[in-house]
Each structure stands twice: as C-alpha cells, then as structure tokens.
Amino acid sequence: MPVDALQVKGLHRSYGSVRAVDDVSFTLPEGGSLGIVGESGSGKTTTARIVVGLERADEGEVLVGGLPRTGRTRGRAARLARARQVQMVFQDPYLSLDPRTGVEAALRETLRLHFPDRDHTKRVRELLDQVGLGTRAADALPRQLSGGQRQRVAIARALAVEPAVLVLDEAVAALDVSVQAQILNLLADIREQTGIGYLFITHDLGVVRCVTDEIVVMRHGRIVEAGPTAEVLAAPRHAYTRLLLESVPRPGWDPEAIAAHRRAL
Template sequence: MSDKNVLIDARPRTTEANLGQPLLRVRDLTVSFSTRAGEFTAVRNASLDLHAGRTLAIVGESGSGKSTLAAAINRLLAPNATIATGEVLFEGVDLTRVTAAQMRAVRGAGIGLVPQDPMSNLDPVLRIGKQITEVLETHGLAKGAAAKARAIELLTMVGIPEPERRFRQFPHEFSGGMRQRVLIAMGLACEPRLLIADEPTSALDVTVQRQVLDQLAELTARMGTSVILITHDLGLAAERADEVLVMFRGDIVEHGPARQILENPQHEYTRRLLAAAPSLTSHRPTSRRRHESAVGDVITVHGLSKEYQVRDSTWSPKRAFVAVDDSRFSIPRGHTVAIVGESGSGKSTTARLVLGLEKPTSGRIEHGGSDIASHSRAERFAFTRKVQPVFQNPFASLDPLYTVGATIGEPLVVHKIGTRQQQRTRVEQLADQVALPLALLDRHPHELSGGQRQRVAIARALALEPELIVLDEAVSALDVLVQAQILDLLTELQEQMGLSYLFISHDLAVVRQVSDIVHVMRRGRIVETGTPEQIFENAQHEYTRELLAAIPDPRA
C-alpha cells in the first residue's frame, strides 16, 4: 500500500464523506502475546465505534485487557504482542496497516496519549518545560518563546501552581500528582482529535481530578475531541463518559450508555464491579469494629513541623517551604488513623516523618515514650521492626532482581531472625496470610499483577510483626475489585494481630470505609479532625466540604 493511501492529515478535517461517521471504528480486534508459556490472548474480537466529541470509558480490573485495547489503537503494544485479527479505522484509515513513520505522525496531533505512570514516561534529566516544548516543536505547532508560553499555559490549565517556576524544574522536584498533571498537559499539547487517557487521574486528589477532567470536557466540547478514558473508577465513568465499555478477561462483556449500564447492569461482572466500588455512603461494617483490649497510643505527634529549603531556579536564592505545620495527633493501638488531603497538603511528608525517613524541623514524634528523632543507631534499628511502610507503587519499592520469596524474607535476613529454613517457613506463612499462592514465591515482581505486588509489599511489612503499618496511598492505583480485596485483607489482619494503621489517602470514599479517626490536611496543617461520621456527614471546614463535593459517586 502506498503512503498517499494511508497518510493521515495532521489537522482536523470534516468532509461530506466522513460527516456522521465514527472518528474511530474498531472491528473484531484480537491481540495476542507470545510468552514462555505459549500464546496468550489479551483482547478477543473487540469492536466499538466512537464519534467525534464523545467520551468512552473502558472499565475493568487489572488484566481485563482495557489498557491492551488502548495500546493497540495507538500502535504502542509491547514487542511480544501481535494484532492477530481485526482493524482499527481512525478517520477511515486502518492504523494496523500504516508504516511506523506514518503512525508517528498520527500520534500527538491525531491521537494524544496520557499514560498512567509519570516516572516511567518523564525523562528524569530534562526539565519539565523542555519536555512539553519538545512535543510542540516536534509537531510544528510552536517554537522558542511561543512554545514556552504555550507550555506555561498548559501547566496552568492542569492546575500546577507557579507554572513559570515549575517550567524550569525537573520531574523529581514534583509530587506524584503534579507529575501526572504534566503528562496530561503533554497529552493535550497538540489538541488531538482523539485523546486516550489511561488512568489519567489515579494519582490525583479529588479537587485536582475535577479540575483536570473539567478541562478535558471543555476541550471535547470546544474542538469536538473524542476521549477514551481507561479507568477502574466507576464513579468517574458514570460522571464523565457518554458510554461505558466493560471488559473481563479480554472480552467486552457489556457496552452502552453510561448511566444505563451503571444503574441497570446486565452482566454479573459489571454488578460485581459496582458492588466493590467504595462510596461516600459506605460505612465500616459493625463486624469490623474492634473491641480492643489494648490501650494507649503507638505513636504520639506533638507540634510536628517540617520545613525545606528550595530554589525557584538553579541560580535563585533558597527560600523556606513549610510542608508540615504544627501537626498534633496520636495513633491508638489497634485503630486506623487516616490523613486525607490534596497533593501538596503534607500528608505524605507526615508519613515519612512518622517512619523516621526524615527528621522534623521542630516538634516530637514519640514511640514508647521516647522521641524517635533522638534514637541511637541501635534504637533506630529496633524502631524499624515496630513501624513498617507500604507505599503506593509496589513495583517501584520491590527490587526487580529479587524473587517474591526473597523480597518477603528480606527483613528477616536484615534483622537476623531465624535460620534459613525458619525464614523460608515464615515466608510461606506470610504468603498464606495475605492470600498469595505459594507458587508465586519463586517469581519476580514483573510477573505479578498490581494487586499481587501489593500483597507482597504487605507480607514484607508483616514479616517483623510490627505494631504500626504506614500505608501511603497503598490502594489508590488498584482497580476496585482488587482494592476491595486489599482493604478486606488489611481489616482482617488488623483484627487478628491488633495492628495499627496510619492510612494516607486522597480517596475519601475509601477513607470512610476503613478509618476510625480522620484528619484533614491542607497546606501542611490539620484543619479538621473527627470520626468518619462526623467528617462525612457534618463537615465543619470549608475545605473538607470542597473535597467531599468533588468526589464522583456511581450511586449518586
């Protein structure tokens, strides 16, 4: 086939020939992967139509095939993947048949992409501004001062404060939420006719999520841009999509208008997804409320503050930035204390301070009657046995060279607990405790699903029988079914072992489901504290009410 027959114009085009026709038409698409175990079919006979200006949400759990379907549309499949059958017609041209060079011209200007993981998709050695202006320059949309001005405009649009200063910074100087916003800015930079957004707001707090999605909706209305929204958040799908497509194990099991599917799901799997989604009307079941014999606090925080010295640019003088400002709270034994707030509120900094990973500028964190900042090396080593972390991204916190068994057993080795055989026995017990098949112990992290990796992280945290586990956005990247499984697991472990949790999250619906005490943080300060019922049914602070109002709810 000659180039002229398949080349797609970089600018929008509407003609009598394609007026009323779908912008995107997928027919009988099957995608297979070659693995050591043989051929694996990830997407099976998928078909869909998407018209200009419409938003389609693709919903399903990890491994359902939703991200593979999107990658096939944009021709960004892994090297071991093959489009076995079917066609992907974008503006009437079959993208499965175009050359690699022609496909590069389509990406960005024709089809934009917002990937999920910002750390894998931002160059750590290039400034943020340079990475955005490169997109504009590559597609011939702006150069020099004009490209910089447009990049700053894009940063402003996606809710990044002080965009002129942030333009000059590197990815490591941004929070996880702000890095995700940069990817969204890059995806929108060329004003594409189709935007594929793969979990674009999973790392964002609800207020920024609403701001970003409002901007996407505005772009759709203004330019007739279509959106494919890949999400595990059914509330998001109900609120933002015109149509919902539900995938399960590579098959499309349900497809139709968003409200119809979410109010009257026909497929059992769709009903399971809806039932698993946390809601602001959810309550912690009475059976899960513990009757504690333990008394006292595991951790007590007095007047905690953390100040950083930052630069606005390489040559500018340092200035003080207060990340945590005079926080005061305690974590009772056997209870879950949640800290909620938007990106930059100070909640993750608080978690690092409680873990002893950073030292406070002022204030005290007491454990066992002593200030952890004044611990000797031996005391610090003993403290790590009592307080363990589980972070948001288990793939980043698990050594890719270690097997699952070695990862879970590493704390036992470091603390010299037991013989090698005793350690192996303990690892198997821990795997069983978190419902992880023993057959996975000899595998590596990349061979596991996201939910399985998070179970590995929890098992590792339990290895030393801690008193407190600090969970920093530990379920925010998981689909609703896996999220529900992990939350149930955490609750069961708490009941069995009397564990205390410090639960850091931007997801208030999840917080309502698991917490005993809630602290709301804004700009480093705790602005409201109460039980879940007090916070969610009678919020006193305006900021708390703003957070609650921004949450999409599939049952609303």
C-alpha cells in the first residue's frame, strides 16, 4: 500500500491572540505536487515553516513517509536524517547562499555533512546537470550569477540531500516571467525523474495552475477550499477563491471593484 510523502493533521499555531494557522490538514502523495495559495497573512508560509521544522506547531502533527516529525529530535545523526526528509527553497536564494562560497563548494559542503562517505565529485556534476547549470558555473560566486541561476543552485543544494518533499516558498516570485517558466519546467522535469513531492507556497494562481495537481486555499489561517487544481480553478465554490481569481490582471480588470469585494468578505 503506497505511503503518502507528507501528511499534515490538525495544525494550529498562534502568536498571542492571532491564529496564524487554525486546524490545517492536507495530504501530499508520493511524487505529487500541491499548492497552498492565499494572500499575505493567510497562514501559508507559517504552515510551510512548520512542515520544514523552522517553527513548532501548538497542536497537530506532520508525518513524512508515515512517520511523525513534529516531536523533539535528539542526537546529530537523527537531526540530519530529519533535515533530509524535507527541504525548502526560498524566494530570494541570495539570502540563503554564502556570498563567499562558490557553487561547487556549497554543494560539496552539503554533501560532506550528510553523506561523508560518498563520491562528492560525481554527485556535484550530477546535481549541476540536473538543474541545468553544468560545470561552467561550478566556480562562480552567488553575485556572479543571475537570479535564475542562483535559484537553480538553491534547488540543487536542496536536492543534494535526496529529500522526499521539497517546499518552494514563493520560489519564482522574484524572477522575470521568462525565467519563471524555465524554473517551473525544470521542476516539472525533476519531479518526473525523481518522484519527489512538491509543496508550493504562492499567491500566484498561474504558478499553481501550471505545476500542481492539488490546491489548498487559505484565508486567515484556515483552509477555505481544497481539491484538484483544475477543478477548483475552473469552478471555485468559495467566495474567497473567486476573489483570488478575479484579482489576476486581465483585460477589463477593475482593481477598485476587487478591493470592494475583498472588504465585503
């Protein structure tokens, strides 16, 4: 019987009187791609940070491959094993890359930490090829790379530890549209090759439409709608989902009417 790559059950997270995440549950099948969408303050990024382990839930459970990861982990080996399960790619890779460390050195550092007994030279070449960089970028520093190239490095570093789930938090939001398309196509190819599961955190319904199988719509920390991406975007049942679709710029787009609709919800 197949085991889901990721299960999130009844997550709650509050900051004082603010409920950032309120009873959030969803499932990501092995090799699947799920998008969590919503405006700023919807709770989608807090949910992602709990899944990765950067924040702790007040209540609820996160399971990867059927095994819980919300409890405390003791010992270096156990912490590294847990880190390998889920990796995260952020919106701005420059902030997560050491400006003094070249591409190959960054990948080698990650590989030495997690797989000290493997052939790192071969694996670095494989990772560079996998993200479409090649060996020409191996010695480059982050400042010598374009935004799209830096994001490819961040993806390669995340893939180096062979995670079951890759969380992408607005990972293409800062890129030009043409570069966004290149990165999304790259991610689609990697998913097909490896069977990795993707959790996309985004406000961009165009990204969700292109690369996810399932969608979760969040507002004020709660899930208001969920289901197959194509079905939800074609015939949304919740007024907030319809508002998000109306907010996508297009001919005849009326931002004032949309703002009035938002205030009425």
